[in-house]
């Protein structure tokens with residue numbers, strides 16, 4: 201049976217918001233227009249709600265296999281659906297790592313059986329993400345790898361990275377990089393700056409990130425490879441990517457909501473919900489990230505959803521693992537802090553979370569149009585509600601934004617034509 205979503209507010213071809221209906225049949229959007237017929241159709245009343253394409257998050261940690269106490273594919277993708285995401289790309293820092301066809305096939309089966317939304321699995325660049333031996337890109341691509349990354353650690357050797365890029369380019373695949381030079385980490389748990397000095401704790405200097413980005417950009421140019429920078433965090437990194445783009449090098453970059461919204465000045469004390477990698481940087485870095493997003497240097501937003509168990513996060517600033525959750529708060533936070541405050545427009549925010557990531561990786565998602573896959577979110581822009589980590593579908597409650605009041609809450613997420621999550625409906 202067809203479904204018609206009535207009276208939602210969506211962007212039209214002229215990029216202005218207006219009321220329209222959407223007809224879905226099976227997995228596909230079959231019609232978009234005013235006053236669509238509803239005879240013999242399921243009707244969803246979206247009266248006044250914003251309708252956007254399903255959000256796309258190309259950087260999430262679902263933790264399965266091996267880290268099921270932190271998150272599972274089921275819990276993480278339900279969190280994704282609650283956050284309005286219909287496509288997520290899963291990072292490979294799991295145990296085992298998807299570094300062989302066998303491991304990736306097992307992961308694919310688990311996704312097939314348990315995911316609430318589309319999951320695109322990354323495969324690793326090196327065996328066990330150990331940085332010593334490259335994986336077999338051709339067979340991993342055949343098995344459905346979305347791209348290659350060793351997220352969680354940087355690739356330390358330039359020679360290894362160059363070879364990886366050449367092989368990825370030969371397969372027309374991207375290298376997605378966590379940029380961190382181990383010799384510059386300085387055993388830090390926060391950014392090296394005002395906060396680390398005040399607290400008398402070790403800091404990770406900005407150069408630890410940008411030195412890899414600069415190196416990799418030169419390597420990507422030499423290898424003619426699509427090179428993507430994960431969670432960009434410093435002003436030097438933004439400048440380096442900007443220069444590379446103007447030189448015509450194939451580089452893209454993502455930024456997280458937390459790096460756009462917070463800086464070291466916002467860390468209230470030694471609270472591990474403010475510990476993530478890369479760390480919250482200085483105020484000028486945060487400003488440079490916004491500027492980079494607005495001028496196209498940074499291509500899109502990704503959450504780096506990184507759930508950890510409460511006991512793990514309770515070990516203190518030095519010992520707690522890096523990472524915070526993001527899937528269930530990204531859109532409301534960014535809408536409230538950036539759109540409502542006039543920093544970016546609603547259309548820009550939607551683009552940064554839908555079409556921009558899709559285009560960066562040539563994915564056929566992120567657009568509401570006839571013939572497109574029916575990945576759709578209904579969002580309430582009017583109701584103000586506090587973030588409540590206890591309500592998260594994610595097993596991870598580690599967020600620095602708990603109790604923050606936001607607008608822009610998803611109320612229904614449709615993935616491939618099916619309701620993946622709906623506000624008020626009990627779902628496990």
Ligand SMILES: NC(=O)N[C@@H](CC(=O)O)C(=O)O
Pocket residue numbers: 261293351352353378475476477478504506507521522523524
């Ligand atoms: N971002 C983080 O702070 N942590 C990530 C790893 C990563 O994204 O580098 C994790 O896996 O927990």
Ligand SMILES: [Zn+2]
Pocket residue numbers: 351352353378430431477478
């Ligand atoms: Zn990372």
Ligand SMILES: [Zn+2]
Pocket residue numbers: 259261291351352504506
């Ligand atoms: Zn990550």
